[in-house]
Amino acid sequence: MTNIQINFLWTEFESPVFNASGPACTTMEELEKLWKSEACAIMMKSATYEPREWNPEPRYVDLEMGSINSMWLPNLGYKKYIEFSEILKQKYNKPVFTSVSGMCMGDFPKMVKEFQENSQVDFIEVNLSCPNVIWKPQIAYDFEATENILCLVENLWDKPIWLKLPPYFDPIHTNQVAEIIAKHPKIKFLTCINSVGNTLFINPEKEEVVIKPKWGFGWLGWTYIKPIALANVRAFYKILWNKVKIIWVGWIYSWRYVFEFLLAWASLVQLWTSFVQQWAEVFERINNELINYLKERWYKNAEDSIWKLKEL
Numbered sequence: 001m002t003n004i005q006i007n008f009l010w011t012e013f014e015s016p017v018f019n020a021s022g023p024a025c026t027t028m029e030e031l032e033k034l035w036k037s038e039a040c041a042i043m044m045k046s047a048t049y050e051p052r053e054w055n056p057e058p059r060y061v062d063l064e065m066g067s068i069n070s071m072w073l074p075n076l077g078y079k080k081y082i083e084f085s086e087i088l089k090q091k092y093n094k095p096v097f098t099s100v101s102g103m104c105m106g107d108f109p110k111m112v113k114e115f116q117e118n119s120q121v122d123f124i125e126v127n128l129s130c131p132n133v134i135w136k137p138q139i140a141y142d143f144e145a146t147e148n149i150l151c152l153v154e155n156l157w158d159k160p161i162w163l164k165l166p167p168y169f170d171p172i173h174t175n176q177v178a179e180i181i182a183k184h185p186k187i188k189f190l191t192c193i194n195s196v197g198n199t200l201f202i203n204p205e206k207e208e209v210v211i212k213p214k215w216g217f218g219w220l221g222w223t224y225i226k227p228i229a230l231a232n233v234r235a236f237y238k239i240l241w242n243k244v245k246i247i248w249v250g251w252i253y254s255w256r257y258v259f260e261f262l263l264a265w266a267s268l269v270q271l272w273t274s275f276v277q278q279w280a281e282v283f284e285r286i287n288n289e290l291i292n293y294l295k296e297r298w299y300k301n302a303e304d305s306i307w308k309l310k311e312l
């Protein structure tokens with residue numbers, strides 16, 4: 001028997017694959033579909049303090065090797081996700097994640113405290129890779145703000161904290177963030193990386209951009225950014241291997257992507273584009289493919305592959 005279970009602290013995940021805090025995890029109906037799927041956990045939509053609407057369409061477009069989107073973090077506001085988490089925990093037996101995205105510094109501690117006191121979510125992801133104050137960088141690109149937020153939230157949550165990060169393109173930046181993370185032992189997990197923001201696709205026949213919001217600028221995902229994601233996962237592993245575990249958020253299409261990220265040290269992976277394209281069935285397909293591939297390679301457990309990347 002090939003086993004694809006992953007053990008993290010007190011939790012046994014049935015497989016390494018679940019959904020990213022992106023599409024189709026916003027309403028209770030969508031979250032129930034995730035429960036019925038073979039996703040190993042249920043990630044709820046990243047919540048802001050107040051509800052947010054969608055950007056105008058077209059705001060998501062499939063591309064040859066991925067997708068571009070500019071949704072504008074639509075969600076029902078954190079109070080709804082506290083309510084949903086209660087229903088999910090009462091009815092279903094799967095780990096439940098919440099994700100919080102502050103639109104200002106003060107939103108983070110307020111939401112973390114509310115989830116701590118009023119919900120039974122198993123895990124919290126503090127999303128430092130979200131649009132926040134207009135004309136300011138994503139929080140995780142502002143190292144002072146990152147440090148301040150970590151100081152504000154770390155004592156408000158009594159379990160380990162997961163941080164969602166954007167891609168870093170310069171090793172100096174990775175080192176600087178890793179130094180901050182190392183100072184906060186509550187951070188045990190990194191969700192790494194968010195889509196690559198600020199990208200532009202053009203349709204040359206129509207001579208126009210492909211999505212409507214923000215002059216066509218949007219977040220790029222999937223195969224286009226896999227090498228960036230692999231490098232970020234691996235770089236954080238090199239610096240923080242004895243302090244954090246890494247979850248890759250991504251655009252997995254097949255067993256191959258999962259396996260590459262396990263080799264690079266990701267312990268769990270989250271789906272985005274393939275989830276939008278194929279919905280909940282995608283989890284079953286990828287889990288089955290992964291089992292078959294591991295069998296071919298004589299791995300008894302998916303976890304055994306996490307240590308295996310060779311360097312030349």
Ligand code: RRO
Pocket residue numbers: 022069070071072073074129130131194195219220
């Ligand atoms: O909602 C979005 O436009 C969006 C966000 Br905030 C994000 O962090 N990543 C993404 O792919 N889309």
